[in-house]
Amino acid sequence: MRVALLQTKLDAKSRAANIQGLIAAIHRAADTDPAPDLLVLPGGCDTGGAAADRGLSEPVSQTVRETIAFKAREWGVYIAAGFHVQRDDVWVPSAVLFDPDADVVAIGVQQTDNDAESAPPALFWSCALGRIGVFEPSASSLPPDVDSLGTEGAFIALPTGLAMTTKRRRAGKENVASLRDDSSVRGGAYWGVVSPAGAQKGSPDMNGPATFVCAPKGKLLAAADTVEETIVFADVPLDPVLPRAWTGRVNCDGQAD
Numbered sequence: 001m002r003v004a005l006l007q008t009k010l011d012a013k014s015r016a017a018n019i020q021g022l023i024a025a026i027h028r029a030a031d032t033d034p035a036p037d038l039l040v041l042p043g044g045c046d047t048g049g050a051a052a053d054r055g056l057s058e059p060v061s062q063t064v065r066e067t068i069a070f071k072a073r074e075w076g077v078y079i080a081a082g083f084h085v086q087r088d089d090v091w092v093p094s095a096v097l098f099d100p101d102a103d104v105v106a107i108g109v110q111q112t113d114n115d116a117e118s119a120p121p122a123l124f125w126s127c128a129l130g131r132i133g134v135f136e137p138s139a140s141s142l143p144p145d146v147d148s149l150g151t152e153g154a155f156i157a158l159p160t161g162l163a164m165t166t167k168r169r170r171a172g173k174e175n176v177a178s179l180r181d182d183s184s185v186r187g188g189a190y191w192g193v194v195s196p197a198g199a200q201k202g203s204p205d206m207n208g209p210a211t212f213v214c215a216p217k218g219k220l221l222a223a224a225d226t227v228e229e230t231i232v233f234a235d236v237p238l239d240p241v242l243p244r245a246w247t248g249r250v251n252c253d254g255q256a257d
Contacts, residue, residue: 001129001155004029004036005232007211007224009197012050015060019067026068029231030075036233037129041068042196043082043093043137043161049196052084052091061085065096073102080134080192082159085109095134095159097125108136124154130238133157133189137175151187155236158193160210179214188216190236197229 008025011018022045029039042049046064047056065083072079079098084091087109097106105125124133131154160176179191195210212223213234222234 001038001132001236001238002034002036003155003192003213003234003236004032004039005192005194005211005213005222005224005234006039006041007194007197007230007232008042009229010042010044010047010049012048015048018045018048019064022064022068023071025229025231026071026075026079030071030077032231032233035075036077038078038080038132038155038157039072040157040192040194041079041081041159042194043095043159044084044196045081045159046083049161052093056084056091058086069098069102069104072098072100076100078129078132080132080157080159082136082161093136093161095136095157097132097134097157099125099127106132106134108134126241128240130155130236131241134159135191137193151189153188153239155190155192155238158191160193160195176210180209180212180220181218186214186216186218190215190221190238192234192236198227 006025006029009021011021022041025041026039029036044050045068046061061084068079068081077100080095082093082095085094092109094107094109096104099105106123108123124131133151133154133156135156135158137158137160158175158179176193179186179193190213192213193211209220209223209225211232213221213232213236215221221236222232224230224232
């Protein structure tokens with residue numbers, strides 16, 4: 001499976017400019033030879049990297065989600081990206097996987113204080129390319145028993161964002177650093193981490209690339225060598241699998257059809 005990591009700029013000041021920037025980045029990545037099978041965008045695509053409580057509404061978030069879903073169908077690719085969803089009347093980060101039919105086939109949502117024991121932060125989709133998952137990076141610190149999430153042999157997209165609370169920001173950075181530097185937390189999976197352009201500016205504690213693909217044993221298959229806008233490509237050797245039995249797909253609102 002060929003993966004493209006889109007370290008692109010997000011624009012919190014202009015919703016139109018933010019959407020146009022995301023579209024342009026998708027076109028640049030998809031219109032390459034050989035063409036990628038999966039594009040991974042940063043987190044916070046619907047807010048332009050701003051905190052979700054700064055004027056985010058369901059129509060605004062849905063417009064961005066539907067735009068990216070349409071691009072997945074237009075180019076015939078999978079796209080993973082980070083958005084926000086409402087849970088317990090608050091906006092929380094999520095990681096979403098669109099298939100080439102523009103359906104949401106996997107979604108990992110940050111847990112709230114009221115459901116800390118419920119839905120796992122990573123979910124998967126099985127297809128002819130292999131097993132693909134999405135992980136919401138600030139959901140929690142990666143558990144020492146990450147194998148229990150069923151990550152073996154999968155590729156997991158981790159869209160990271162910029163605007164989080166101190167606790168979420170710390171968890172996200174710790175997860176990125178752990179995946180990059182500690183093979184014990186990878187659970188036998190390939191991980192694709194994508195940060196917005198400029199994410200490392202003023203963040204010396206990152207101590208390494210913030211956009212990269214790492215193999216289960218720790219080898220970096222590809223990594224960004226800049227904090228500016230760039231596209232990182234990697235070939236990930238996954239085994240094809242039969243699709244999981246689903247009672248229904250998930251629509252762009254994160255609800256079962």
